[in-house]
Amino acid sequence: xxxxxxxxxxxxxxxxxxxxxxxxxxxxxxxxxxxxxxxxxxxxxxxxxxxxxxxxxxxxxxxxxxxxxxxxxxxxxxxxxxxxxxxxxxxxxxxxxxxxxxxxxxxxxxxxxxxxxxxxxxxxxxxxxxxxxxxxxxxxxxxxxxxxxxxxxxxxxxxxxxxxxxxxxxxxxxxxxxxxxxxxxxxxxxxxxxxxxxxxxxxxxxxxxxxxxxxxxxxxxxxxxxxxxxxxxxxxxxxxxxxxxxxxxxxxxxxxxxxxxxxxxxxxxxxxxxxxxxxxxxxxxxxxxxxxxxxxxxxxxxxxxxxxxxxxxxxxxxxxxxxxxxxxxxxxxxxxxxxxxxxxxxxxxxxxxxxxxxxxxxxxxxxxxxxxxxxxxxxxxxxxxxxxxxxxxxxxxxxxxxxxxxxxxxxxxxxxxxxxxxxxxxxxxxxxxxx
Amino acid sequence: xxxxxxxxxxxxxxxxxxxxxxxxxxxxxxxxxxxxxxxxxxxxxxxxxxxxxxxxxxxxxxxxxxxxxxxxxxxxxxxxxxxxxxxxxxxxxxxxxxxxxxxxxxxxxxxxxxxxxxxxxxxxxxxxxxxxxxxxxxxxxxxxxxxxxxxxxxxxxxxxxxxxxxxxxxxxxxxxxxxxxxxxxxxxxxxxxxxxxxxxxxxxxxxxxxxxxxxxxxxxxxxxxxxxxxxxxxxxxxxxxxxxxxxxxxxxxxxxxxxxxxxxxxxxxxxxxxxxxxxxxxxxxxxxxxxxxxxxxxxxxxxxxxxxxxxxxxxxxxxxxxxxxxxxxxxxxxxxxxxxxxxxxxxxxxxxxxxxxxxxxxxxxxxxxxxxxxxxxxxxxxxxxxxxxxxxxxxxxxxxxxxxxxxxxxxxxxxxxxxxxxxxxxxxxxxxxxxxxxxxxxxxxxxxxxxxxxxxxxxxxxxxxxxxxxxxxxxxxxxxxxxx
Numbered sequence: 001x002x003x004x005x006x007x008x009x010x011x012x013x014x015x016x017x018x019x020x021x022x023x024x025x026x027x028x029x030x031x032x033x034x035x036x037x038x039x040x041x042x043x044x045x046x047x048x049x050x051x052x053x054x055x056x057x058x059x060x061x062x063x064x065x066x067x068x069x070x071x072x073x074x075x076x077x078x079x080x081x082x083x084x085x086x087x088x089x090x091x092x093x094x095x096x097x098x099x100x101x102x103x104x105x106x107x108x109x110x111x112x113x114x115x116x117x118x119x120x121x122x123x124x125x126x127x128x129x130x131x132x133x134x135x136x137x138x139x140x141x142x143x144x145x146x147x148x149x150x151x152x153x154x155x156x157x158x159x160x161x162x163x164x165x166x167x168x169x170x171x172x173x174x175x176x177x178x179x180x181x182x183x184x185x186x187x188x189x190x191x192x193x194x195x196x197x198x199x200x201x202x203x204x205x206x207x208x209x210x211x212x213x214x215x216x217x218x219x220x221x222x223x224x225x226x227x228x229x230x231x232x233x234x235x236x237x238x239x240x241x242x243x244x245x246x247x248x249x250x251x252x253x254x255x256x257x258x259x260x261x262x263x264x265x266x267x268x269x270x271x272x273x274x275x276x277x278x279x280x281x282x283x284x285x286x287x288x289x290x291x292x293x294x295x296x297x298x299x300x301x302x303x304x305x306x307x308x309x310x311x312x313x314x315x316x317x318x319x320x321x322x323x324x325x326x327x328x329x330x331x332x333x334x335x336x337x338x339x340x341x342x343x344x345x346x347x348x349x350x351x352x353x354x355x356x357x358x359x360x361x362x363x364x365x366x367x368x369x370x371x372x373x374x375x376x377x378x379x380x381x382x383x384x385x386x387x388x389x390x391x392x393x394x395x396x397x398x399x400x401x402x403x404x405x406x407x408x409x410x411x412x413x414x415x416x417x418x419x420x421x422x423x424x425x426x427x428x429x430x431x432x433x434x435x
Numbered sequence: 436x437x438x439x440x441x442x443x444x445x446x447x448x449x450x451x452x453x454x455x456x457x458x459x460x461x462x463x464x465x466x467x468x469x470x471x472x473x474x475x476x477x478x479x480x481x482x483x484x485x486x487x488x489x490x491x492x493x494x495x496x497x498x499x500x501x502x503x504x505x506x507x508x509x510x511x512x513x514x515x516x517x518x519x520x521x522x523x524x525x526x527x528x529x530x531x532x533x534x535x536x537x538x539x540x541x542x543x544x545x546x547x548x549x550x551x552x553x554x555x556x557x558x559x560x561x562x563x564x565x566x567x568x569x570x571x572x573x574x575x576x577x578x579x580x581x582x583x584x585x586x587x588x589x590x591x592x593x594x595x596x597x598x599x600x601x602x603x604x605x606x607x608x609x610x611x612x613x614x615x616x617x618x619x620x621x622x623x624x625x626x627x628x629x630x631x632x633x634x635x636x637x638x639x640x641x642x643x644x645x646x647x648x649x650x651x652x653x654x655x656x657x658x659x660x661x662x663x664x665x666x667x668x669x670x671x672x673x674x675x676x677x678x679x680x681x682x683x684x685x686x687x688x689x690x691x692x693x694x695x696x697x698x699x700x701x702x703x704x705x706x707x708x709x710x711x712x713x714x715x716x717x718x719x720x721x722x723x724x725x726x727x728x729x730x731x732x733x734x735x736x737x738x739x740x741x742x743x744x745x746x747x748x749x750x751x752x753x754x755x756x757x758x759x760x761x762x763x764x765x766x767x768x769x770x771x772x773x774x775x776x777x778x779x780x781x782x783x784x785x786x787x788x789x790x791x792x793x794x795x796x797x798x799x800x801x802x803x804x805x806x807x808x809x810x811x812x813x814x815x816x817x818x819x820x821x822x823x824x825x826x827x828x829x830x831x832x833x834x835x836x837x838x839x840x841x842x843x844x845x846x847x848x849x850x851x852x853x854x855x856x857x858x859x860x861x862x863x864x865x866x867x868x869x870x871x872x873x874x875x876x877x878x879x880x881x882x883x884x885x886x887x888x889x890x891x892x893x894x895x896x897x898x899x900x901x902x903x904x905x906x907x908x909x910x911x912x913x914x915x916x917x918x919x
Contacts, residue, residue, distance in 0.1 A: 142805075182819040184812065184813075197818045199819075203821065205821055205824060217885055220882045221879045221882040225909075226914075231918060232811040232918060234914070236816050236819065240821060302613055341780065354611035355607065416851075
């Protein structure tokens with residue numbers, strides 16, 4: 001047989017443009033319709049007809065929460081360094097960051113020098129840090145700790161993430177978007193729909209992005225196959241049918257960041273950078289995306305942590321800071337709508353191990369940046385680090401429950417309720433977000 | 436819509452298809468013939484549990500030679516890395532491409548399925564470049580023990596240079612053991628957190644492993660360095676030892692054997708096998724039965740698998756598991772009978788690029804030590820489906836990769852020169868899915884191609900070429916093809 005086969009006729013652009021314009025013109029009514037349709041499907045297949053939930057919002061021009069999930073256990077003490085605590089330098093003779101190198105210092109804390117790109121944001125009050133935050137009870141398993149912070153509902157054994165609970169069953173698929181992989185992390189997992197995609201450009205259906213007549217036949221065929229399908233892929237198939245109408249047009253438009261903004265394209269910034277750029281596209285397209293999660297890391301530095309000159313920590317810090325600074329600059333026209341928060345499953349030990357790294361610990365830092373943030377200061381109650389050599393206290397204790405930080409953004413920025421997002425939690429906000 | 440049958444194209448029985456879906460890389464005429472010759476799915480499975488007795492296919496043997504650098508010693512790989520001749524991060528890609536081709540062509544299907552299973556359970560991520568010097572030999576080690584005893588597998592994997600590097604044990608120092616490996620050994624590889632092991636037990640687990648290291652940046656062989664072994668009494672879940680000697684090797688082996696035979700490990704293995712091969716939420720009776728079988732048979736993996744395929748839960752679970760993107764690609768290559776040719780040194784050859792075409796995460800690349808998920812939800816999202824659709828059409832159309840490969844044009848899938856459209860659809864379902872057309876599939880196929888059921892189509896017409904790509908693509912973008 002032959003090796004070379006003729007490809008189908010090339011894609012004429014008119015079809016694509018027509019599709020995009022239709023998407024724009026029909027957006028509001030379609031979203032309402034799709035929301036209702038999604039709700040009906042979920043309720044009949046998952047809950048019968050008893051459960052009724054409302055999305056926390058679904059309108060254009062709304063606020064957006066961007067969660068940066070720092071995977072692997074971020075060393076918060078290496079992001080926001082407690083230079084005022086002698087225990088820090090005693091525990092880290094080789095890898096401690098010298099006080100002279102720190103940025104935006106107060107009496108206790110300062111930013112790692114590789115976060116230089118974020119220093120102006122801190123100085124101008126758009127970036128805040130909450131230290132000694134985390135799980136109320138330590139858990140040093142990556143996988144269990146991630147479940148605990150992302151499921152975040154001790155009142156139920158149902159595996160459902162806090163973002164999923166906030167979103168509600170009637171939200172459109174793209175109200176919640178996970179970027180960097182096609183696998184949903186726990187925080188977005190559950191009965192409410194979400195879109196998990198590695199890159200925004202991946203939202204396209206082969207055979208349906210060219211000639212309009214053939215594209216229509218292709219979509220009819222997919223509707224026939226997946227519209228009434230059963231089995232483990234049925235919901236995903238129906239999600240394709242909806243997503244291609246809503247997010248597809250955004251993915252097909254070329255994107256130009258705000259003038260003067262360049263996203264870093266080198267390792268280790270590039271993955272985060274790409275995901276943040278896609279996030280900016282989604283937000284500016286204003287199709288109703290409300291929460292975006294991005295995975296970044298590994299921060300699991302059991303070895304090779306390094307100093308300010310070399311090693312994993314300074315490299316990851318720099319990648320993170322450069323990408324986030326570019327994103328916030330790119331958002332300029334809509335920056336006030338967008339609040340970014342970082343979270344990690346646990347912090348690392350205070351004391352360095354024999355391999356020049358840090359094993360699993362407990363308390364951590366959370367950074368909050370962007371819209372509504374009362375920045376330029378370090379929040380939280382500092383529990384103090386025990387002196388080196390003590391068998392107790394080789395990890396940072398937690399004085400701020402992570403839900404108090406996430407909860408402020410969820411309630412004040414997105415209008416969610418604490419009871420929905422974090423059931424059973426006694427909410428005690430720090431005032432990081434302006435009301 | 437009434438479905439007309441094209442009965443001249445035979446299909447496997449449901450039991451045969453189910454066995455192929457779960458314990459091979461998917462339906463193929465070669466595997467189906469192998470099963471028919473064996474006499475039954477059960478007899479085929481029994482043969483497969485002794486892979487040494489199965490004559491390997493010529494193609495499966497040939498593809499091993501297409502990646503000659505994989506078999507280099509770790510020392511050579513390191514030298515080539517430092518000289519820039521071949522970088523360490525290229526080996527996992529070679530391994531992925533080879534694995535894909537091997538899964539397509541091997542006659543020892545169950546063993547390759549189990550190599551993938553163990554590579555996930557005892558995961559060494561390709562994100563760790565140094566571990567990549569030993570990753571090929573690590574996989575060969577998993578293959579050697581894939582159907583043997585778990586206690587042997589656990590010892591071989593735990594103390595393999597690739598694992599010692601990946602989980603940092605090679606860097607551990609005396610009196611300050613690195614806890615990474617000690618923890619994941621308990622949490623992921625054996626007993627699991629349900630046992631309630633304590634932080635002190637994690638430290639003791641790391642203490643037992645301390646001393647095992649790797650001759651890094653030199654021979655990359657495993658070494659035992661008593662100078663790095665932390666001594667002092669250890670106690671983990673009832674395993675206790677004074678640990679007074681500087682040489683902890685014997686202690687390590689006793690500890691690993693203890694863990695392998697722990698009832699909680701039996702349940703970890705039983706559950707993971709059940710999730711992979713039966714259902715995402717396997718019932719307690721199934722897990723208990725498999726765990727009992729494991730303990731009663733000296734941790735024999737083959738014994739557990741034999742018990743699993745006899746269970747009614749297994750037999751009922753037809754097409755209830757989602758194929759991962761890689762599994763989907765391999766199944767597609769099998770039914771489309773795509774024939775890779777030797778790549779020579781061509782970077783763009785099919786055999787060197789096919790791993791890029793499935794749209795999912797690269798094999799071995801899962802970034803955390805828990806291994807890629809085995810559950811449906813991880814592979815059941817909209818964008819994953821769209822990526823697999825792209826892959827299906829690319830292979831059906833022979834669009835990419837184009838070099839050193841033979842694709843079959845749609846016309847070669849015609850059973851005769853002229854045929855009714857609805858009969859062609861039924862024939863294609865039989866060839867692509869291993870099962871007959873349903874009214875839904877027929878309706879969808881006709882929509883995709885703008886054909887009517889009774890319309891005659893010809894091999895030399897558009898359905899034999901570009902329109903046939905849309906037809907085959909439509910039939911691959913279905914639950915029938917994308918589940919197992």
